[in-house]
Amino acid sequence: MLVLVLNSGSSSLKFNLFDMTDETLLLDGMAERIGVDGLFRWTAGKEGESRELPLPDHDTALREVLGVVARIVPKGRHINAVGHRVVHGGPKYGESVLITDEVLADIETYALYAPLHNPSNALGIRVARHDFPDIPHIAVFDTAFHHSIPDYARIYGIPFELSQKYGIRRYGFHGSSHAFVAARTAILLARPLRSLKLVTCHIGNGTSVCAVLQGHSMDTSMGMTPLQGVIMGTRCGTLDPSIVDLLIEKEHLDYRAITDLLNKKSGLLGISGVSSDFREIEMAADQGNARAALARDLLTYDVRKFIGSYIAVLDGVDAITFTAGIGTNSPRLRAEVCRHLTYLGLELDEQANTTGTGERLISTPTSKVAVAVVPTNEELMIARETVK
Numbered sequence: 001m002l003v004l005v006l007n008s009g010s011s012s013l014k015f016n017l018f019d020m021t022d023e024t025l026l027l028d029g030m031a032e033r034i035g036v037d038g039l040f041r042w043t044a045g046k047e048g049e050s051r052e053l054p055l056p057d058h059d060t061a062l063r064e065v066l067g068v069v070a071r072i073v074p075k076g077r078h079i080n081a082v083g084h085r086v087v088h089g090g091p092k093y094g095e096s097v098l099i100t101d102e103v104l105a106d107i108e109t110y111a112l113y114a115p116l117h118n119p120s121n122a123l124g125i126r127v128a129r130h131d132f133p134d135i136p137h138i139a140v141f142d143t144a145f146h147h148s149i150p151d152y153a154r155i156y157g158i159p160f161e162l163s164q165k166y167g168i169r170r171y172g173f174h175g176s177s178h179a180f181v182a183a184r185t186a187i188l189l190a191r192p193l194r195s196l197k198l199v200t201c202h203i204g205n206g207t208s209v210c211a212v213l214q215g216h217s218m219d220t221s222m223g224m225t226p227l228q229g230v231i232m233g234t235r236c237g238t239l240d241p242s243i244v245d246l247l248i249e250k251e252h253l254d255y256r257a258i259t260d261l262l263n264k265k266s267g268l269l270g271i272s273g274v275s276s277d278f279r280e281i282e283m284a285a286d287q288g289n290a291r292a293a294l295a296r297d298l299l300t301y302d303v304r305k306f307i308g309s310y311i312a313v314l315d316g317v318d319a320i321t322f323t324a325g326i327g328t329n330s331p332r333l334r335a336e337v338c339r340h341l342t343y344l345g346l347e348l349d350e351q352a353n354t355t356g357t358g359e360r361l362i363s364t365p366t367s368k369v370a371v372a373v374v375p376t377n378e379e380l381m382i383a384r385e386t387v388k
């Protein structure tokens, strides 16, 4: 079965083509700067290209994707299904679903909770359904994995009627990633997932930590929207809500301006004034930039704090797993986080942490808590869900 996976953002369209007979990745690419100018790149085995071209809209971008797909698809075969990454599935979708007009309308409605993501996800679905009208399209939601979070961990302390009326509750995100790395960690440990207590840390531009009990999400740091929790590249993470009132009043900000400030100008970027990119933050901190050091230290501290609280949630932990751009690539952040977990009997294998690459355990064989690095593969998870 050939599955095309699409991840449609506001100005980008990521695409992957999998042969699900053996889960081979046949094609990996991205159309960027849609609506601005246009950049299109892809790789397929040894083939590939990167070129500038006008991409006025998602329609045009998808046409380009189809052109490449036609070159790559083995003779006599065709795409059997399209899996779409959808950030928010609202209260209704605890599983991946076949996309109908009703599902698409729901995805558009849930823009209420993910205004920066769901509208572009829906746009991608519309365009792809138009171009592939005869094959199934599946929505795979970032929120679905977290439907197992118990009510007391998802409710916010506001009047219950308002929570009910507007669906205000913790939904959680990065579900495909947490599910993927949890399953891989079980394989690394050679133990069944259903026997494990895991804390998975997805630390990238967006960051979330998740408590995983027997393969099910019990709590996660992101909330109703992907703004809550650990500080991120440009997102503020958890705030005292009164800070919003103060800024609105003193800075004369309207709703749009405050949303923009908290989503795009805060986090590592807002604190450091240097960059949202963690590599640049680490470099600036090493060169003595105090605000960059502060941003770096807050991210490390936030991750540690959530891990600690989720160990309490799980009543213990068998393994802690790091993934995504920072989680996979920053040995220093991992070492700094783990340095404060020695009371658990956790022993980091310094060499595996710093010089190892790819998926691996980075704790010593005698460590009471295992530590793993697992590069995530959300696209493969979406393809698997699509097949299922």
Ligand code: ADP
Pocket (backbone or CB within 6 Å): 203, 204, 205, 206, 233, 276, 277, 278, 279, 280, 282, 324, 325, 326, 329, 330
């Ligand atoms: P996204 O959430 O957009 O998928 P990624 O998971 O790709 O983001 O993570 C991007 C982050 O990973 C950036 O902050 C980047 O600086 C960081 N990163 C990538 N490589 C390294 C590295 N070698 N050391 C430290 N941070 C890194």
